[in-house]
Amino acid sequence: MRSVGTESFVGVRPGLRGAIARHWSLVTVLGVGVTYMVVITLLHTQAVSPIDEPQYIDYLDKVYRQGIVHQGEYLGALVRELFACHGVIPFGPMGPTCGADLSDPAAFPYGGVSSAPIYPPVQFWLARVVGDVLGLIPGVGQLAGWRLVGTLWMAAGLTFCYLIARRMGAADWRFVAVALAFVVSPYGYWTFSYVSTDAPIFCYGAIVLWITMRVARRERSGWWLVLLGVIGPLFKATSLVAVGFAFVYLLVDRIIEARGAGGIRTILRAPQVWLGLAGVAANVIVSAAWNRIIPLLAVSGATAEQGVSSPFSLDLFGQQFAGFLSGVPQWVVPEMDNVALFLPLGWLAIGVVLGGVLVLGRDSSDRALPIALLVAYLIGAPVLVLSVVVATGLYFPIPPRYGIALVPGLIAVALPLLRNRWATRLLLVYVAGLAIYQLVLTIVLARWFA
């Protein structure tokens, strides 16, 4: 009777309740994560994030009129007003005094020139359409609507992370703890609660990893990686990190499988490896093509001088090997995030990336994943630096946030390491502490930048 009753229960309500019971950890992560991020986003004033948010807002503002923002184009009136009247967190107003004449572009950061034309327009088209719809919700407004698109990218990315966790048999409290640790980190704060071009790349990284794991087990065709390789740069060039990680993963996976069973020939004959490489090639080709198109669409010779590039040197290049995992990869805005409270997040990242390889035994179920993650964390930033040097001839220090495509891999490697229930509980307590801190910080900032 009991089993019949259960069956009839499941049969009568196969929908929502059954799904919630089966996917409770995803529901928890999305419920808590989305609520937290929406609250944070709605608490923000019109003061903008220092991670180039004004550039992106300008792009969104112009999308319906122009389709794209051209190289050499000046920032529009909306952003000039945001700079002058609302300011940049935590630096305050920039440019002329609010209410004064804002027509001189040279008075604004980067000489008033937009730095956003390097981005293909796809993500801005999506963000504008979806953001405008979200902005229609009472009490939200246009700017908050655009910012809320970041929460959607986060939710989509976390859903794919959940699918990865399910494959690893760890879609439980461990997933809840690790995923929420990312959400409440400064990484999550600056990426998902403001307009950011890194937000879709997190989701993209999760999709690429999920597909790659299936390709490695021959459950999906490797051609998916080629398709994803093409799609990635339509959002941002840093998508290269995701497909590069996928290729290294497949290569290491084949090497491990080929040891004592055919050697190098087996590796060379594996279509997964070649298709993974084709995904990287496709990504590079599309990026290069877009870089060729940008000057063709230029409207003037003016350039956005960000003051971050310098001549290439071996010492500066060497530093990039520690770039994505420099002990504190969670510091996105040093002026804001340089507090001791966030340091353990860096320890967790280092522990997972390096420790995942140190503890790797012959009995580990997926030995390729931690090795590939370590390789990707070490060489990801140098590869991006070299690509910039080749394209522009200038050295541009890659910020740790450009490695956001590796976060799904970080979550995936962390899950099987978490065997201590007390560690999971402690992590949840720490996550709660960080969430409270971020909420208080947001309220304080909202008062300062009211």
Next chain:
Amino acid sequence: MSAPVVIGPARSGLRGLVAKHRALAVLLPVSLVVSWTIALTHGDAAAPPPAQGVLAEPLTTLAGSPVWRLAWWLWLAGTLILVEAVARRRGASDHAFLATGSVLIALPATFWAFGWAGTDGPLAFFGALALWLAVRVIDGVGSGWWLALAGLAAGAFGITAVLAFVLVLILIIATPERRRLLGAGITAVGAALALPVLGALTGIGAPLAVSEPPTGGATLGPLGSAIAALNAMITTGLFTLAQRGIGLPGAPEYFFQILGWVLIAGVVVAFLRARRTRVESPIVVATAATVLLAGPVLVIIVRLLSGQWLLIQPTAMTVLLAALLVVTATVIRNRPAAWMVVGWSGIVVIVQIVLVVVATR
């Protein structure tokens, strides 16, 4: 027939010893060469770290003496031997100890601790000794009084010695032997406090390392001190040891950072994986707890000794180094990864020596 008779005694002698401790047999001579090269050359390249404890004055006098600088290798050798002994007792493999021993030789904390005749070197040794004695006592070998004696001697080198014995106390509490050994653990903590307290009361020596505090030695209010204690929970201990560089001109700090990552990864992953059934879990939990408690404990001790809520930045966190290395050794299972750690440590040592020689000239 005579062959086994000849081989038997030989195996039980030096050869047997080397065969049983192959990693140590490599690391000890390497550490001697590295330590002496650095100690002999870097005398003028950088200022020695300040000494602390009741022996602060004589040690400050001796710090620059070449002979004493060379003799300080003995503390490093002792630390290596004890770390190996504890790591083996808790199931670490040879290659795991080879990796962590290499990290110990190359770490910037070692560069500072054993290059001068200061208090940091002995503190590192006493940290290892406390752990070794505790593990033996927990395993039913030896007397708990040795712990008290070690605590008393360690206290002569500064108040931070107490951290090693706090770790031992937590370790004892985390084991099933807690009822039997709790008294010994508490006595050892008390013994480690005896000389620093005596020194503070009589004005002999310096109870604390004279380091440059971030606030310039400013007195903190109640809220400031609470925040300072919380901050110290994170920025002292693991952070101090793992993030420290050698600070010489032209030093590529990211080279050294990776060694710190090995320690961080070891402690974090060991804690994430700790299970009640595993033999190394108590030591992992005790080390993780002490690493977090070290900062607040020191802040409170400073309050008791000086009467003020002062924010200190201790230079003598090397007392926890042995525990971090042992814990790291227990998680290393991957042989190629261990060899990569050994290789990187070798590169760092070479860079260190080159930098020291260049800076001296």
